[in-house]
Amino acid sequence: MRSNYLFTSESVSEGHPDKVADQISDAVVDLFLSRDPVARVACETMVTTQRIVLAGEVRCSQDVFPTLDEIEKVARDTVKKIGYEQHGFHWQTAEFACHLHGQSAHIAQGVDESGNKDEGAGDQGIMFGFACDETPDLMPATLYYSHRILEKLAQDRHANVVDFLEPDAKSQVTLKYENGRPTGATALVVSTQHSKALSSDAGQKQLRDYAMTVFEDVLPQGWMPADQSQIYVNPTGLFEIGGPDGDAGLTGRKIIVDTYGGAAPHGGGAFSGKDPTKVDRSAAYISRYLAKNIVAAGLAKRCTIQLSYAIGVAEPLSLYVDTHGTGTVEESKIEAVLPKLVRLTPKGIRTHLGMNKAIYLPTAAYGHFGRKAEGDLFTWEKTDLVDALKAELA
Template sequence: MYLFASEAVSAGHPDKCADIIADSIVDTLLQLDPDSKVATEVFISGKHIIIGGEVKTKVPLDPAFYEEITQKALKQIGYPEVGFERGETLFPDDTDIQVYVSKQSSDITMGVVKEEGEIGAGDQGMMFGYATSEREDYMPTAFAYAREIRDVLYRYALDHPETFGVDLKTEVIMDYGSKENFDNCNPQRIAKIIVAISHNKDVELKEVKRLVKKIIIENVKFEAGHFDEDNIVFYINNTGRFVKHSPIADSGLTGRKVVCDTYGGYAPIGGGSQSSKDYTKVDRTALYAARWLAKHIVAAGLAKKALIQLSYVIAEPRPASVTVDTQHTSLTEMKDEELSEIIADKFSLTPRWITEKFGLDRPSEETFLYADIAAKGQIGYAEYPWEKLDELAWFKKEFLC
């Protein structure tokens, strides 16, 4: 065996709850003023919610503005007001919300806002993009399955609050059979599935286990040969009870689930999280651009895997470095350093370029909302603009002809 594990968490997980509130603030401010600069962090403990950070915007702000956004986000997450008692889960109307948001430093603004309309990077740092040929969506297998299992269980919990709460975690351990198979993007089977899902106190553990398995089997589309129930070890609510949940049971903080947000441990992560930040922050924008580049490299048939690193200097628009690593899976004669140079020359990868390409300053119900992305994951879903293979013809022409 050669095992690799990845984890996913639901929107009701306390850390994700904090991310969703923070990104609901980003959505609202950008919809009201697309030039808003936002960096708001959220901490939740019990029913107490603290919102802090820095904002620069034309929108008039007061504590009531943030309180309204927070209440709406909590209700959309789906913490149930039936099936659970106070003290077992978070009731949105019971929350105590404290706001400590100040104006963004003019020292940062001076470096970000350029006279010629360009945007300087809102911070220094490095970000990574990754893609693999393991699946048609170019996502790693164990991570994709962990997300898919999470999604079907979360939907069931929303529809059946008398049975499950929306705070849950999933983990899938994939058996690649050998290191060679892992390196060559050839997963063999699921070895283990781990689920922790909050539940009504009257639902016994035996029923939780039965129902979780049933939901997974009936709703997740596994690749041929990957799912064999008789040869998978299941760990479902391994403590035996998970009634008290949500931030009532465990504190939540923005930016604490960056591995679940990106590649599930299959690739490095950058220096910061994406949630809570506007489009000038390269922790967010450069992650999207790097994933877009990596996905094109694999989809064009240039390699089985691609890892892209972008790095930035605060106030400088163009990246300080663009590095391609095909992890010894290249399918062409071109060296990674050549690929890096050509891509850096072709795409400017400035915050302005990335913002305009993906519409990052215009979140909406019709395109995408940052709060929805925080709930599901920053990459890997076909509807995201940065998942579109709109330059595939150029990649094939440039590198395969």
């Protein structure tokens, strides 16, 4: 690994078109799981000017199957909560179309548990988990601060601390690393949709002044770029037309924002809109859980884990651990221990993390990882394997 370098990650707000789509898809997942904990959902959403379109496959007990009106309501409520009441995209007046249909019986026969057959993976694929000791949440610092900037904008908008912000926004943070540790920002970017009240030069200055206070509030003391010209606030100019009216949004187009900001590999599968039988989601969550516990246990400063699956097959095809030269024990020994602590089948993962619940909408903005485990939410962020790992390996 290089010791001295610059690295950048980006984030997007809850009002970014792709994130609007992700949140609607996960609201649908939660609706079905709230009715039937073994429901199957693969929901894709497209949003554009005054239009919301759902498509995909579902399965649910018929006596509790959500009605079309109920599905439409959760979609509209999600958009309302985000804050879209614009001429070009309004939670109440946007056209809504639902093209969800039944899950393929051929997929079901391979995935479902029956007789002596354990439940199989919902698809083939590779999934990665990652953790590092750059932040208290054991996340890459570049992504951590990119998320925090946009969360602060959203908090101020919802609380009416400022009255000129609209929901769509993006951020980007470039940090300088010395001896492998982040030491400060060399460039910061935020682009945020705003009201027409800020269309003048004075309004744009007001926006920049506000953004500077956000940067200073979020970043550690002394981390602001020394070169103020490397702080970019709405660098293209006015940003009045935004959200799905400015750019169509689709589920699953922000997978790097959702995970590790480019600091770790990604298997390629999106998370939002998928029930936890889909290993794209559940195996990525358990991989993060295992990597985080390894770092939290002091067994490594940096850890990447890969799992792979075949559709219809319960056990993973491979388990790979890489501590990037920072480990205190051999990776092969960690690989031998992990399956003893957590059964890495789809059912085993869901049981261990309590995933057959309506817990997914909160994951769909500001990252699936690096969040606070609270009750049933973000259970994959717990570090409750630390003692067991130490007992086995330390």
